[in-house]
Amino acid sequence: MHKIYFDHAATTSTRKEVVDAMLPYFIEDFGNPSSIYEVARRSKQAVDESRQKIADLLGADFSEIYFTSGGTESDNWAIKGVAESYKNKGNHIITSSIEHHAVLHTCQYLESQGYEVTYLPVDEYGQVNPEDVKKAIKNTTILISIMYANNEIGTIQPIEEIGRIAKERGVLFHTDAVQAVGHIPIDVKKANVDLLSLSGHKFHGPKGIGALYVRKGVRIKAILHGGAQERNRRGGTENVPGIVGLATALELAIKDMDENNKKMLELRDYIIEGISQKVDFVKLNGHPTNRLANNINFTFDFIEGESLLLLLDSKGIFCSSGSACTSGSLDPSHVLLAIGLPHEKAHGSLRVTIGDENTKEEADYFLEVLPPIVQRLRDMSPLYEDFKKRKN
Amino acid sequence: MHKIYFDHAATTSTRKEVVDAMLPYFIEDFGNPSSIYEVARRSKQAVDESRQKIADLLGADFSEIYFTSGGTESDNWAIKGVAESYKNKGNHIITSSIEHHAVLHTCQYLESQGYEVTYLPVDEYGQVNPEDVKKAIKNTTILISIMYANNEIGTIQPIEEIGRIAKERGVLFHTDAVQAVGHIPIDVKKANVDLLSLSGHKFHGPKGIGALYVRKGVRIKAILHGGAQERNRRGGTENVPGIVGLATALELAIKDMDENNKKMLELRDYIIEGISQKVDFVKLNGHPTNRLANNINFTFDFIEGESLLLLLDSKGIFCSSGSACTSGSLDPSHVLLAIGLPHEKAHGSLRVTIGDENTKEEADYFLEVLPPIVQRLRDMSPLYEDFKKRKN
């Protein structure tokens, strides 16, 4: 049977080269990097080299890269750590309404702690208007946090421009680049960002490891208090294999980026084209061009996403949806609602996120099985029944 | 050359069986456990099975085990999460003066947020007196956090008794059991604890993964906000290989515990006896009997710990010290100071923490090279010079 993994925005498999790079640090060079003897010096060196590698790949300095347990911790740390450090300066934070929950729920938590948060709207393609950012800045604004690229609809934000505005107004700028790092060329200096979150498992690195870039000079309080690791800013014995895996994965992702993106872009547009032609009553969500090379997101009228996923799963195709039913919450994706989809359409979305290992044959198989599945669910749908009756 | 790893309290190598158990979840079954399709269902199942395994091994329920990025996060979460949840009830926390920095620095942070913290003293062996706990409880006390066993001197605390007092007085009880889990039989119900922290790399599991036991009914706010993972209480894509490794390591550690402890106890006492006989002006730190089977901690008068470590390292022996110089801070170990050592003696401590793979031959080699090294450093020490002059 086919096994087609089309959910690379959810997570990716760890590359074999990455696992191979990690392996020595489990059994042989397992020492605690904080120790001073021989076996530990090799772990320490591995951590240092990984930090340097990541710094170089992002245009940052060695001392500006901090390791975390993933994108969620990086986002929490960036926002809470800056909020606490600068609370004497102000209590206002600007973010967007389509951030990942790691940012949104952190902001909501800060609201409960007396901070004020502005959630900027986005346009129908999911883009934040830099003018809106400019208008939202007040005397009390201490932080702007806008994601680099959206995990559901793939839309890429005008980061440099927002960064320029932030710089002009003397406000710190954090970007959740979890979906962008390893997929888009990023230089933190050019991007004008002060803090940037990334997570290993989104670019064929291991799960449970991430990093936060913190520009030199930015004050940031710790959120995980403990030992003196990470220059006193993040306690906890370093996840040495994870750190090595993270750096290796990023290096490989960036090395292969151009080639992979070219391939994926073609495949992406082939699938978008295919769906648009083969299925009625569909709509592409997200920006038509300013989007990640891996992202395809469609709304299929009259049907619900989880059912669609289950039927695709039964054909060996693995993707994701913005349906509420898959998240355990009542509401469908806040991102799809924010770009203006009504609830019932937001429930019927399908996210296909491709990877460099996907092929045109897989796309063809997908485009072959999708239309009858959609039709089958529509035949089962009382909404489609109503629609047909209304039409007649 | 010899390579003798004597720093098992710092970290341990990951067991081969553990690495083998983890491997399939990097490349093959790499799916995101929150997804619903086939490849992800296997990750979900692995996470569920690991959670159940750990729950069973600790006498807890499936739903009482939460995965974290390690001991530090578990400690931070337990203390901050409970403090925030119960702040309407009170603002007083009781802990000890010999906790790990993950607890102490978290408590200090909470002091800066308006909480009141009592740091209980310990006796010369490093034990907390349960009577002191009883006396310290006030109307406003919401949490007691006392570590199960100390990481530097190995002293085991009267946890059950403290737990009983906490229960009687209706105060929640957290224990940092990072050094105890996998080394001492622990049943959370018998131990009368409400929350318990553990960390994988202390019992031959992977680094960067830990767990927090939270008794059903205990309210705990999230500290890492994000997705709906861990029953909405800890965001972040699950570190599936790490979780599988954690459960596998704990299972193996507990299976082999009796046998290993018997062996290590013998070796520990052999080394303690050997040092006491072969080196003058030394003192065993920690409790003579109520201590971890792996822990040996001595003070060597007139010399400094890091120098001792470096010379032992040059002989292929890897251990640790409570010296300030190894930690990058001015003061030597707060634990050694808390058991009453003066600064200069605290600087001259050596911690040897053995593992089940250490042998009597290794101990003999260590006992052979240690005395001349100590003598060499004493010959270099102005303190020893003064001491000899005073004696003559």
Add this chain to the structure above:
Amino acid sequence: MYSEKVMDHFMNPRNMGELENASGVGVVGNAKCGDIMKIYLDIEDDIIKDVKFKTFGCGAAVATSSMATELVKGKTIQEAVKLTNKAVLESLDGLPPVKVHCSVLAEEAIHAALWDYAQKNGIEIEGLKPPTDNDDHHHDIHDDEE
């Protein structure tokens, strides 16, 4: 995530479709929450001769609809009134906690169709309450821990 029974009823739904000139039709749920169930009943001599459903919703919504129709097909009105979400759940070997509301919806859909039948025929069915329009059942059930 789902039991084999649930998957079977999702992949091979029983009684899917419409009935022309149904004796009673019930619609519950709303697109906002992501589930709509529509039940058609054909009732003759107090017996449910035929039943069909259409459902917009997740796997559990489809499976509970399918199972609910199976459970009332051929039964008397009185038996159908006694259908509970628990019976649907058990026949499906259970559902994940976040999906339990679907079984409630299935029960309500059957009852709503019976109510429609009663209204159309000006009769009163013992033990049958009028369908409510709010979706409070959703809010009660979620496993929200904070």
Add this chain to the structure above:
Amino acid sequence: MYSEKVMDHFMNPRNMGELENASGVGVVGNAKCGDIMKIYLDIEDDIIKDVKFKTFGCGAAVATSSMATELVKGKTIQEAVKLTNKAVLESLDGLPPVKVHCSVLAEEAIHAALWDYAQKNGIEIEGLKPPTDNDDHHHDIHDDEE
């Protein structure tokens, strides 16, 4: 962590020991902070004929003591007064940031021994300041970021 030079001077310290009837002796640091350096100087005709040290402290403390004695041995008093921690650092190919204070201590130990010599002989050495007793150099240097 340490350069090869540092490790060499730690493993094979130069001029380790005492001098009986030294012309000048300096002790700096304290056991509380974990470093004590004691320097013995033998001075003849303004020339440092011999120098020895004893040190309680970490690897860097031993290595900087050893290097400092090497740097002043055979030198004139005026040359020795000009010894800086920077010179010690450079000769050792650097030290980790948290250890830089050891090089400061080594400079101070040499100067304290010179001061002792000057006191004993009732002379004044140009550019030499009396030793201070506080350990502020520690606090200045730490890489404390918060």
